[in-house]
Amino acid sequence: MGKVTGFKEFERQDESNTPVAERVKHYNEFTIPLSEAELTKQGSRCMDCGIPFCHSGCPLGNLIPDFNHMVHQGEWQKASWLLHSTNNFPEFTGRLCPAPCEKSCVLGIIEDPVSIENIEKNIVERAFKEGWIKPQPPKTRTGKTVAIVGSGPAGLAAAQQLNRAGHTVTVFERDDEVGGLLRYGIPNFKMEKGIIDRRIAILEAEGITFKTNVNVGVNYDANQLKDFDGVVLCGGATERRGLPTPGADADGVVQAMDFLTQQTKVVFGKKVENQVLATDKHVIVIGGGDTGSDCVGTSNRQGAKSVVNFEIMPKPPGHRSPTTPWPFWPLQLKTSSSHEEGVERNWLINTKEFVKDAKGKLIALKTVNVEWKMIPGERPQLIEVAGTEKTWPCDLALLALGFTGPESTIADQLGIDKDARSNYKAEYGKYQTNIPNIFTAGDMRRGQSLIVWAISEGREAARQVDIYLMGKSDLPTKNQAGDLVAL
Template identity: 90%
Template sequence: MGKVTGFKEFERQDESYAPAKERIKHYKEFTVPLNDAEITKQGSRCMDCGIPFCHSGCPLGNLIPDFNHMVHQGEWHKASWLLHSTNNFPEFTGRLCPAPCEKSCVLGIIEDPVSIENIEKQIVERAFKEGWIKPQPPKIRTGKTTAIVGSGPAGLAAAQQLNRAGHTVTVFERDDEVGGLLRYGIPNFKMEKGVIDRRIAILKAEGIIFKTNVNVGVNYDVEDLKKFDAVVLCGGATERRGLPTPGADADGVVQAMDFLTQQTKVLFGKEVKDQVLATDKHVIVIGGGDTGSDCVGTSNRHGAKSVVNFEIMPKPPGHRSPTTPWPFWPLQLKTSSSHEEGVERNWLINTKEFIKDANGKLTALKTVNVEWKMVPGERPQLIEVAGTEKTWPCDLALLALGFTGPESTIADKLGLEKDARSNYKAEYGKYQTNIPNIFAAGDMRRGQSLIVWAISEGREAARQVDIYLMGKSDLPSKNETGDLVAL
């Protein structure tokens, strides 16, 4: 695969960024792509490793050495075909995936791994530019109808796969635009929304029906789902985790996803009442994950006076930790492009109180440093460090603490079972709930996770639905070893 000595000849190169002072003035993507010659070199770095662990690292089982080899040979059309054979939406994963495939790349044992994610992005962008990605409606319709609830990556993947099998597919989205969290939860500077729109245009041309502003269980009776032969629930894990801290009801304590959603809607001319702005404010982002990073980038674009980030966990090491050896996902410090734009990062710190004035407006936060006590066989214990209390000026606190699970409305009204973590109960590999013709996939089934996992679950659930409806399926499935099989 690739060039036998490619990884010895060529160093890893990634896309560069426009300067921070320039990019924080707008909400457009700011990556500077590599030229074709350099991308070809990057594909050539994919060594003939015998057992490509990148397959097992990728939840989709992407045929990574194969499409890297095509890029190495300049066979971009074939690379696109290979990439799309396992991944419906590489333009999403090529921008937003944390690339577990790269962390399990064999080359990563001795030096920088192959730049798989960037190659993936360049392949799909080349394919759109050349017009290779065209609608492929099914030649024959089965007469079976399926409903997809939720139009995030899991719902879209399930919809396209079921449509390819010949079933009539209707996708319900409760928001005013299709895309789920891809639309309003991901800032435009990480993925411009035209990237979603061009793919939705393909799906519509293939015959998929989209209905927006339809909130199943609220303004759409769940009983109406019974008219479909099968239903796939892909509503995501949208119950946001709060912070049970004194003063959390202060004016200025805001859920991160509300903050991000408002900004994207305003950017596209949507009406937003009383938008939360970080302009000229002392902003504290509580939570150190990707959503917290997105809040940092958005706050800097608003023109915040200062941006501080709190994380209750210890600061990860700069390099792979011995506790997470290759090929596992590493415990390692991540510095995003938003962090580079300006933020004070703090670890092992816990918020004790939100301080508000007589009018209920947030003015400051009280914190204390913490440490984690590890006792074998027991849950880690959070210990406060005496004498480390501190008060921080704060006009806007953004809670980026993740999600506790899916909303229960649909499950309650349909009588669906839930697991111990409040997710919709559906066995992995089967995706079938306790009601035979209702399936669940993505974050709604597995809890908050990655876009690549959502696409994988949507594809796998679609195959199980097809088997349920037709007794067999020609849709592909990723088996336990990560190989692509058609059964």
């Protein structure tokens, strides 16, 4: 795979970004692509390692050494075919996935790993540019109907796979546009929405029907799903985590996803009443994950006076922690492009109070430094550090604390069992709920997770639905080693 000595000859090269002062003036993507010659070198770094652990790192089981080799050979169309054989939407994962494949790359033991994610993105972009990605409607129809609830990556993957099997697929989306959190929860500067639209156009041309502004269980009776032969629930984990902190009801304490959704809608000319803006405000983002990073980038684009980020966990090390050795996902500090645009990051800090004025408006946050006490066999204990209390000026506090699980509306109306974590209960690999013709996949089943897991579960759930409807399936699956097989 690749060039035998490629990893010795070529260093890893990543895409660069336009200067901060330029990119914060707009909401478009700002990466500067590598040349084709440089991408060929990057594909050549794949080191013919014998046992490619990148397969096990990738929930989709992508054939990574194979498409790297095709890039090395200049066989871009073959690379696209290999990539799409396991991944319906590499244009999404190539931009948004944290790339667990790279963290388990064998080359990463001694050097910078192969730039798998960037190669993936360039393969699919080349494929769209050359016109290689075309609608592939099924040759025959089975007469079976399937409803997909939710048009995020899990729902879209399930829809395309089931449509390929010949079933008539309808996707219900409660928002006004298709894409789930990809549409409004991911800022446009991380993924422009035309990337979604061009793929949806392919899916529609293949025969999939999309119905927007349909909130199953609210303005669409969940019992109507019984009219379909099969159902796949892919509504995601959308119950947002709050803070049980005094003053959390202050005007100015806002859920991160509301803040991000509003701005993306405004970018596309949609009317948003009472938009929450960071303009000329002291902004504090509580939560150090990707959503928190997105809030930092958006706040800077809106012209915040200052942006501060709080994280209750310790600051990760700059390099892979010994507690998470290769090929596991590393405990390691991540600095995003949004962080580079301007933010004061703070770790081991806990919000004690949201301070509001007489009119209920947020004016400050009171915090205390903390430490974690580790006791063998017990849950870690959060200990406040005496004498570290501090008051921070704050006009806008954005809660980027993740999600606790899916909304229960559909489960309650249809009698679907939930697990101890409030997720819709279905065995991994089977995806079937306690109601035989209703399946579930993605974050709604597994809880808040990665886009690559959502696509993987959508694909695998589709196979199980196909087996349920037809008694067998020709849709692909992957075994535990990540190899593509058709059982």
